[in-house]
Amino acid sequence: GAGVSQSPSNKVTEKGKDVELRCDPISGHTALYWYRQSLGQGLEFLIYFQGNSAPDKSGLPSDRFSAERTGGSVSTLTIQRTQQEDSAVYLCASSLDGRSSGNTIYFGEGSWLTVV
């Protein structure tokens, strides 16, 4: 596709429910990233995929958060038993190759999650 695509763009869920957020990176990009942007917290790194493997999961805030990437393309971020503090914008990004420092990173428009 022309850019990084994320869905849903907006999601309101009840506390305790599970949610899945989807990211479709730019075609040919091997690196994929999830970030979270919370009010007052700025942008926080969550997880990095190179191909289908996740060499860096250090930013996942708890074991309620998980992510997978299949076929070296689409990724899904899953939040189980959502809490109100999970309310944030979840941004996905991709680049040609995360092992090279000079590649431009392209961000999607984010999935706005509200937990009520």
Added chain:
Amino acid sequence: KQEVTQIPAALSVPEGENLVLNCSFTDSAIYNLQWFRQDPGKGLTSLLLIQSSQREQTSGRLNASLDKSSGRSTLYIAASQPGDSATYLCAVDQGAQKLVFGQGTRLTINP
């Protein structure tokens, strides 16, 4: 732990002025530094990327400098326009393009 600070948090200037946004970081062991722009309700758009071995990068009316030893970067915007109004974010790459972001500077250009 790397910390990135942006000053000022918000800036409002009249159209046509030249302006400077500042970014500082605590750990000089970076691969590169990037400046992004974020419009309300939108994702981030990459503006400039400066490799750790470089001193500056230019794109149109934008010029970014990097002084890695002192942990500082500046984004210079020449002849500002109302369309430049947005939040500008600075981020350092700690490796594998894992970015550590500043809190951003919210810029308003008044016509």
